[in-house]
Amino acid sequence: METLAKKLNGFSLEGISNTVSAIQQNPEIAKFELRAKNKWITGGHNRSNIQGFYGACQEDTSRVVPFVYDNDEPPILLGENKGANPAEVILHGLLGCMTTSMMLLASAHGIEVSSVSSSVEADFDLQGFLGLDPSIEKGSQQIRVEFEVEGVTEEQKQELLSLAKQSPVYNTILNPTDVRVEIK
Amino acid sequence: METLAKKLNGFSLEGISNTVSAIQQNPEIAKFELRAKNKWITGGHNRSNIQGFYGACQEDTSRVVPFVYDNDEPPILLGENKGANPAEVILHGLLGCMTTSMMLLASAHGIEVSSVSSSVEADFDLQGFLGLDPSIEKGSQQIRVEFEVEGVTEEQKQELLSLAKQSPVYNTILNPTDVRVEIK
Numbered sequence: 001m002e003t004l005a006k007k008l009n010g011f012s013l014e015g016i017s018n019t020v021s022a023i024q025q026n027p028e029i030a031k032f033e034l035r036a037k038n039k040w041i042t043g044g045h046n047r048s049n050i051q052g053f054y055g056a057c058q059e060d061t062s063r064v065v066p067f068v069y070d071n072d073e074p075p076i077l078l079g080e081n082k083g084a085n086p087a088e089v090i091l092h093g094l095l096g097c098m099t100t101s102m103m104l105l106a107s108a109h110g111i112e113v114s115s116v117s118s119s120v121e122a123d124f125d126l127q128g129f130l131g132l133d134p135s136i137e138k139g140s141q142q143i144r145v146e147f148e149v150e151g152v153t154e155e156q157k158q159e160l161l162s163l164a165k166q167s168p169v170y171n172t173i174l175n176p177t178d179v180r181v182e183i184k
Numbered sequence: 185m186e187t188l189a190k191k192l193n194g195f196s197l198e199g200i201s202n203t204v205s206a207i208q209q210n211p212e213i214a215k216f217e218l219r220a221k222n223k224w225i226t227g228g229h230n231r232s233n234i235q236g237f238y239g240a241c242q243e244d245t246s247r248v249v250p251f252v253y254d255n256d257e258p259p260i261l262l263g264e265n266k267g268a269n270p271a272e273v274i275l276h277g278l279l280g281c282m283t284t285s286m287m288l289l290a291s292a293h294g295i296e297v298s299s300v301s302s303s304v305e306a307d308f309d310l311q312g313f314l315g316l317d318p319s320i321e322k323g324s325q326q327i328r329v330e331f332e333v334e335g336v337t338e339e340q341k342q343e344l345l346s347l348a349k350q351s352p353v354y355n356t357i358l359n360p361t362d363v364r365v366e367i368k
Contacts, residue, residue, distance in 0.1 A: 029307050034272050035304060036304050038283060043194030044287075046283045060344065063258065076240050076246070078195055088237070092232035095222035097255070100257065119219065119222070123216070125211075126216065128212060138351070139354075149368075166322055170323075172325030176359055181330075
């Protein structure tokens with residue numbers, strides 16, 4: 001007997017509904033611990049490895065090899081462009097998470113979308129980082145995200161906007177987050 | 185006549201001191217607008233392009249081709265592991281920025297470091313994202329960063345820790361950030 005796995009926007013509708021049901025039955029399934037490791041190379045160049053994580057009550061083993069990503073700085077920030085700048089990296093994660101959140105939840109709500117593209121701009125003032133002016137934020141002063149979505153009504157666009165704002169990364173950046181740092 | 189560009193931890197000391205002097209003379213130089221663009225592919229798979237930015241009073245043209253990075257999800261989150269998960273991506277950016285901040289400022293302070301590695305764990309509860317329990321944060325509940333540094337004294341380690349906390353990405357995640365989102 002053949003089972004047709006119905007997909008919407010590339011997401012398995014059965015997959016979404018099974019995940020939600022499983023979490024409703026056992027909320028422990030919803031808890032994830034995501035991880036990364038990093039090694040400094042020289043100057044502004046360093047490299048991250050991302051592989052395992054804990055989620056759905058188990059250690060994930062789906063990644064045979066780690067994802068390896070480099071951070072570096074452009075020459076004007078004393079680097080050699082061997083990777084994007086780490087602040088650009090979080091913009092990449094922000095757009096990705098908002099897009100995936102929007103599309104997964106749109107699929108759960110039965111909204112089909114034909115295309116999504118997005119862009120982001122983030123303001124930083126290095127006087128904050130360098131400690132030259134204590135009144136200036138060390139973090140980003142403002143981040144502006146713009147989505148362009150095709151194949152939906154104006155009303156659906158507003159719904160998609162609110163779904164994108166469910167994004168874990170968006171909320172991690174928008175709201176204060178408990179970040180603990182140790183050195184040894 | 186030969187000029188020996190003195191480096192510490194891979195950073196040009198002249199480069200650091202020229203940057204700081206230039207900003208002190210004209211604070212406009214410190215203002216940066218970083219950017220990313222993203223295109224949804226299917227399901228949890230999307231792709232970012234990172235190339236230009238504005239900084240030091242000019243558009244940067246140092247990158248001949250864009251950095252191209254994919255976001256995806258592991259199978260347990262309904263994806264196909266074509267890239268790290270976007271929340272893992274921001275952990276990569278967080279470690280990278282804290283490391284670069286630490287090492288650039290350590291160089292300015294004359295601290296030589298022989299090696300730096302770091303790891304991070306971040307807790308997320310998908311009940312927040314899925315809207316199943318409004319009392320649960322949609323963003324990360326806690327992020328734990330650990331640095332391991334070699335070649336310095338215990339006292340210098342504590343100084344390095346405070347330098348790492350100058351990081352723009354750390355502060356963007358730690359503190360509330362003004363994130364504006366539009367859809368069209």
